Amino acid sequence: MKFNIALLAGDGIGPEVIDQAVKVSDAIAKKFGHEITWKPALTGAAAIDAVGEPYPDATHEVCLASDAVLFGAIGHPKYDNDPSAPVRPEQGLLKMRKKLGLFANVRPTFTFPSLLEKSPLKRERIEGTDLVFLRELTGGIYFGEKGRRDGGETAFDNCVYTRAEVQRLAKKGFELAMTRSKKLCCVDKANVLETSRLWRETVQAMEKDYPEVTVSYEFVDAVAMRLVQWPNSYDVLITENLFGDILTDEASVISGSMGLMPSASMGADIALFEPIHGSYPQATGLNIANPMATVLSAAMMFETAFGLHEEGKAIRDAVNKALAEGIVTEDLADGGKAYGTKEVGDWLAANI
Amino acid sequence: MKFNIALLAGDGIGPEVIDQAVKVSDAIAKKFGHEITWKPALTGAAAIDAVGEPYPDATHEVCLASDAVLFGAIGHPKYDNDPSAPVRPEQGLLKMRKKLGLFANVRPTFTFPSLLEKSPLKRERIEGTDLVFLRELTGGIYFGEKGRRDGGETAFDNCVYTRAEVQRLAKKGFELAMTRSKKLCCVDKANVLETSRLWRETVQAMEKDYPEVTVSYEFVDAVAMRLVQWPNSYDVLITENLFGDILTDEASVISGSMGLMPSASMGADIALFEPIHGSYPQATGLNIANPMATVLSAAMMFETAFGLHEEGKAIRDAVNKALAEGIVTEDLADGGKAYGTKEVGDWLAANI
Ligand SMILES: CC(C)[C@H](C(=O)O)[C@@H](O)C(=O)O
Ligand SMILES: CC(C)[C@H](C(=O)O)[C@@H](O)C(=O)O
Numbered sequence: 254m255k256f257n258i259a260l261l262a263g264d265g266i267g268p269e270v271i272d273q274a275v276k277v278s279d280a281i282a283k284k285f286g287h288e289i290t291w292k293p294a295l296t297g298a299a300a301i302d303a304v305g306e307p308y309p310d311a312t313h314e315v316c317l318a319s320d321a322v323l324f325g326a327i328g329h330p331k332y333d334n335d336p337s338a339p340v341r342p343e344q345g346l347l348k349m350r351k352k353l354g355l356f357a358n359v360r361p362t363f364t365f366p367s368l369l370e371k372s373p374l375k376r377e378r379i380e381g382t383d384l385v386f387l388r389e390l391t392g393g394i395y396f397g398e399k400g401r402r403d404g405g406e407t408a409f410d411n412c413v414y415t416r417a418e419v420q421r422l423a424k425k426g427f428e429l430a431m432t433r434s435k436k437l438c439c440v441d442k443a444n445v446l447e448t449s450r451l452w453r454e455t456v457q458a459m460e461k462d463y464p465e466v467t468v469s470y471e472f473v474d475a476v477a478m479r480l481v482q483w484p485n486s487y488d489v490l491i492t493e494n495l496f497g498d499i500l501t502d503e504a505s506v507i508s509g510s511m512g513l514m515p516s517a518s519m520g521a522d523i524a525l526f527e528p529i530h531g532s533y534p535q536a537t538g539l540n541i542a543n544p545m546a547t548v549l550s551a552a553m554m555f556e557t558a559f560g561l562h563e564e565g566k567a568i569r570d571a572v573n574k575a576l577a578e579g580i581v582t583e584d585l586a587d588g589g590k591a592y593g594t595k596e597v598g599d600w601l602a603a604n605i
Numbered sequence: 606m607k608f609n610i611a612l613l614a615g616d617g618i619g620p621e622v623i624d625q626a627v628k629v630s631d632a633i634a635k636k637f638g639h640e641i642t643w644k645p646a647l648t649g650a651a652a653i654d655a656v657g658e659p660y661p662d663a664t665h666e667v668c669l670a671s672d673a674v675l676f677g678a679i680g681h682p683k684y685d686n687d688p689s690a691p692v693r694p695e696q697g698l699l700k701m702r703k704k705l706g707l708f709a710n711v712r713p714t715f716t717f718p719s720l721l722e723k724s725p726l727k728r729e730r731i732e733g734t735d736l737v738f739l740r741e742l743t744g745g746i747y748f749g750e751k752g753r754r755d756g757g758e759t760a761f762d763n764c765v766y767t768r769a770e771v772q773r774l775a776k777k778g779f780e781l782a783m784t785r786s787k788k789l790c791c792v793d794k795a796n797v798l799e800t801s802r803l804w805r806e807t808v809q810a811m812e813k814d815y816p817e818v819t820v821s822y823e824f825v826d827a828v829a830m831r832l833v834q835w836p837n838s839y840d841v842l843i844t845e846n847l848f849g850d851i852l853t854d855e856a857s858v859i860s861g862s863m864g865l866m867p868s869a870s871m872g873a874d875i876a877l878f879e880p881i882h883g884s885y886p887q888a889t890g891l892n893i894a895n896p897m898a899t900v901l902s903a904a905m906m907f908e909t910a911f912g913l914h915e916e917g918k919a920i921r922d923a924v925n926k927a928l929a930e931g932i933v934t935e936d937l938a939d940g941g942k943a944y945g946t947k948e949v950g951d952w953l954a955a956n957i
Contacts (some may be wrong), residue, residue, distance in 0.1 A: 343796045373730045373834050394746075394764065399799040403767070408803035412746065412762045415755070442847070444695045447751040451760035474854040481833055481858045482725050495794070499851055502826040506833045 255288045256559065259319035261312065263297040264342065265532025266542035266594075267325025273544035273598025274323060274551040277571070280605040281555065281564050292319055296349070297327025297342040297532070307345025313352055316523065321558040322353070323551060324527035330534050350390050354520035356418070357425050358388040358497065359557075360529060362484070362504045362514065367576055368585065371509030374481065379507055384487040385429060386504060388497025389414075389422045390518055393448070395494050414448045414493065419455040425519070426491035427463040433488055437468045440476050440492035440500065452493060473500070480504055505529055512543030512584050513572075515550035517557055524558045526550040540593040543582040545572055548601055571604045607640045608911065611671035613664065615649040616694065617884025618894035618946075619677025625896035625950025626675060626903040629923070632957035633907065633916050644671055648701065649679025649694040649884070659697025665704055668875065673910040674705070675903060676879035682886050702742050706872035708770070709777050710740040710849065711909075712881060714836070714856045714866065719928055720937065723861030726833065731859055736839040737781060738856060740849025741766075741774045742870055745800070747846045766800045766845065771807040777871070778843035779815040785840055789820045792828045792844035792852065804845060825852070832856055857881055864895030864936050865924075867902035869909055876910045878902040892945040895934040897924055900953060923956045 260275065262268040275291060282289045294312040301307050307327070316322050327342045335341075349355075363383045369376050397411030423439075430437040439456045441449035453470055460468055471479070473496045479486065480500065484507045492500065505511050514529045528546030536542050549572060556565035575581065580600045583591035592600070612627065614620040627643060634641045646664040653659050659679070668674050679694045687693075701707075715735045721728050749763030775791075782789040791808045793801035805822055812820050823831075825848045831838065832852065836859045844852065857863050866881045880898030888894045901924060908917035927933065932952045935943035944952070 341796065347797070373727055374725050375727055378725045395797055397761070401799065401803075406769075407765060407767045408800045409749070409766075410764045410798045410800050412764065413759060414761075415759045417758075442850075444693065445699070445747055446762045447753065448760045448762050451753075474850045477829070477851045477855040478858050481855060496851075498794075498826045499829045499848075503829040503833060503855065506830050 254559065255290075256321070257290045257292055257319040259316045259322040260291045260293045261296045261322060261324045262293070263325040263327040263532065264299055264329050265326055265534045265537045267297070267327065267532055269538070269540065269594050270528065270542055270544040270547040271323065271325040273594060273601070274547040276598045276602045277548050277568060277605065278551045280602040281567060284567070284605055285561070285564055296324075296345055298329035298332065300345060301340055301342065305340065307340065307342050308348040308352070313349070316353055319523070321554050322523065322525040323554060324525050325547065326528065326530065326532040328532040328534070347395060350518065351396065353523055353525065354391065355518035355525055356389060356391045357422055357519045358386075358390040358501070359517040359519060360386040360388065360501045360504070360514070362386070362507055364508045365510055365513065365576060368508070368510045371585070372507060373509065374484070374507060378482070379484055382485040382507055384484065384504065385433070385489050386497060386501045387422060387426045387429065387489065387491045388501055389418065389492070389494050390497075392418045393494035412446070412448050414451055416451060416455050419452050420459065423456050423459055423491055426489055427459060427466055430466045430489045431463065435466050436488040437466050438476070438487060438490045439468060439470045440473050440490055440496055441470065442473050442496075443470070444472060448493065456491070476500060477503060480507070501529070510585070511546075512582070513545045513549065515546055515553050517550070517553050519557070524554070526554040526558070540595055541583055541591075542594050543584050544594050544598050545575075548572060548598070567605055571601045574604055575600060606911065607642075608673070609642045609644055609671045611668045611674040612643045612645045613648045613674060613676045614645065615677040615679040615884060616651055616681050617678055617886045617889045619649070619679065619884055621890070621892065621946050622880065622894055622896040622899040623675065623677040625946060625953070626899040628950045628954045629900050629920060629957060630903045632954040633919060636919070636957055637913070637916050648676075648697055650681035650684065652697060653692055653694065657692065659692065659694050660700040660704070665701070668701075668705055671875070673906050674875065674877040675906060676877050677899065678880065678882065678884035680884040680886070699747060702870065703748065705875055705877065706743065707870035707877055708741060708743045709774055709871045710738075710742040710853070711869040711871060712738040712740065712853045712856070712866070714738070714859055716860045717862055717865065717928060720860070720862045723937070724859060725861065726836070726859060730834070731836055734837040734859055736836065736856065737785070737841050738849060738853045739774060739778045739781065739841065739843045740853055741770065741845050742849075744770045745846035764798070764800050764847075766803055768803060768807050771804050772811065775808050775811055775843055778841055779811060779818055782818045782841040783815065787818045788840040789818050790828070790839060790842045791820060791822050792825050792842055792848055793822065794825050794848075795822070796824060800845065808843070828852060829855060832859070853881070862937070863898070864934070865897045865901060867898055867905050869902070869905050871909070876906070878906040878910070892947055893935055893943075894946050895936050896946050896950050897927075900924060900950070919957055923953045926956055927953060
């Protein structure tokens with residue numbers, strides 16, 4: 254098969270970890286007889302510096318013309334302490350999600366048996382954890398009307414959801430649950446919010462189309478608790494944009510291996526794959542960042558965007574082998590030998 | 606001194622745990638020469654059943670005429686699966702907060718050395734944790750305009766904050782930080798929300814009035830992570846209503862002793878004290894609920910509402926002694942002897 258893949262390396266350690274995912278993907282292409290054409294494009298602070306815009310139209314064109322998008326990370330410290338600066342890298346992220354219609358953010362959280370001790374949670378609490386969040390990504394309070402009144406003394410943010418928006422996200426949730434243990438949890442705050450009541454009634458009405466799926470409804474505050482108490486009691490969770498932002502970050506701590514966690518953002522026509530970690534500016538250029546989350550994001554891309562399961566599995570097998578043999582960056586080295594970002598990438602590519 | 610204390614036992618285990626707090630408070634009054642007049646009043650499902658209203662006007666009058674409010678818990682399973690029922694216990698809670706002007710919810714999270722093993726988090730992560738959340742409780746998306754459009758197909762919730770609302774909460778935060786380790790964290794989502802940008806700029810402008818306090822600004826998703834990773838890196842945290850709802854529940858897990866955690870909700874004229882746990886309907890009437898969180902809420906009441914620190918300390922000393930001697934309910938018994946709710950209350954009162 255032939256693919257065009259948009260390559261949005263972004264800021265900080267983005268370019269370094271993306272390089273390794275490219276290397277590994279190329280090894281996969283060679284082994285399985287595919288042809289990948291990489292289409293690099295600018296995003297984030299890098300794009301602001303170059304063209305004054307964190308998600309330039311040219312980048313959008315590249316994404317639209319591609320079969321998938323592989324994304325590194327964006328964010329630069331020079332914008333961190335000024336959240337009201339006129340142009341910020343995050344705006345590019347939101348614009349990209351909206352313009353590409355990436356309405357479903359898929360975030361698996363799972364444990365690696367060899368890394369269980371890395372978690373801040375006790376082993377017996379997390380053993381066997383394998384859950385997936387589906388976070389709505391193009392609606393809610395992120396994209397509602399916002400502004401000031403009363404000469405700046407009053408601020409407002411509007412949270413809006415339509416039934417259709419809930420349905421398309423929930424549909425993905427039900428479908429995913431059908432391929433797993435058929436358990437779906439709808440996370441909302443229906444005891445307070447009208448948008449949450451719309452979420453709940455919409456999901457309730459869809460239950461009859463998936464009679465095999467057991468659906469539970471839990472309040473976001475209760476989930477924030479139980480996620481730390483018994484993460485392995487969850488399987489597929491669906492939720493709105495802001496709750497998803499908070500809970501997926503909370504969940505990412507469970508496995509203790511944030512440097513390993515991939516994610517996907519799916520739209521109707523295109524999907525984007527990225528590590529869940531950020532741009533980690535302090536590590537930029539030091540060849541110490543863990544490339545595995547980005548490499549595993551490429552695995553998700555082969556599986557989810559191209560339906561190539563063997564290819565995805567080959568990547569995951571290589572990562573597992575590297576973990577077992579200690580071919581890891583300093584975050585996982587535990588006093589043992591630490592390999593560089595590039596060296597881990599080389600090893601993975603060689604072991605495909 | 607003479608006090609009138611409104612007694613809102615509420616639903617589920619509320620009445621049982623409140624009884625023990627009354628018993629212990631009466632023992633304190635006797636020992637220190639105070640006179641407490643308890644003013645029972647209806648709230649929650651109990652009030653709906655009796656008068657069709659979860660926070661009746663008569664109850665409001667009782668609260669207004671009192672020096673403090675001691676609250677149990679509200680919520681009943683018959684309302685749980687129908688968040689759009691016309692009258693629900695939670696509405697009473699929100700109405701009460703709004704009408705009494707309880708704008709600052711104070712939620713300490715601390716560890717008991719003897720109970721460190723109860724936490725789902727590893728000992729080295731939580732040792733020494735002693736943090737306090739100040740959650741804004743009468744504004745934000747909880748109280749903004751909400752409703753439906755397009756024949757019910759679109760739902761909206763408006764989040765609104767004024768500078769004055771932020772200032773009065775932040776002022777409490779700065780003042781509290783001054784009495785502790787002078788570290789304040791403002792939790793927001795200023796990279797996305799306009800209300801958060803108002804929060805951040807308002808707190809920033811107040812920094813000059815408290816030159817000794819070190820203020821940090823963190824995004825809510827980052828705090829949801831770090832709270833599980835390194836809870837003992839926080840001291841005083843201030844945040845808006847919905848973020849506070851989620852994060853205080855998440856934080857309550859850290860200590861592993863939720864049955865011990867008290868809270869206060871402060872207004873300009875009156876304050877309310879309650880355990881952080883809910884109405885725990887399954888345990889109703891079984892004499893197994895842990896009364897210590899409610900008893901410790903009474904301690905907070907003596908200290909915060911009446912400025913009686915010796916009295917508060919006497920209660921906390923009795924609780925610590927009970928924990929040390931194993932006079933605990935089944936949630937803390939760990940295979941050892943479990944005492945009943947009433948027996949723990951009796952023991953505490955006898956040991957004042
Ligand atoms: C950077 C920020 C706008 C973004 C979000 O809130 O969605 C990030 O936290 C994420 O989760 O991808
Ligand atoms: C019951 C509910 C409305 C309430 C809230 O969200 O404020 C509860 O979760 C709390 O934190 O006291």
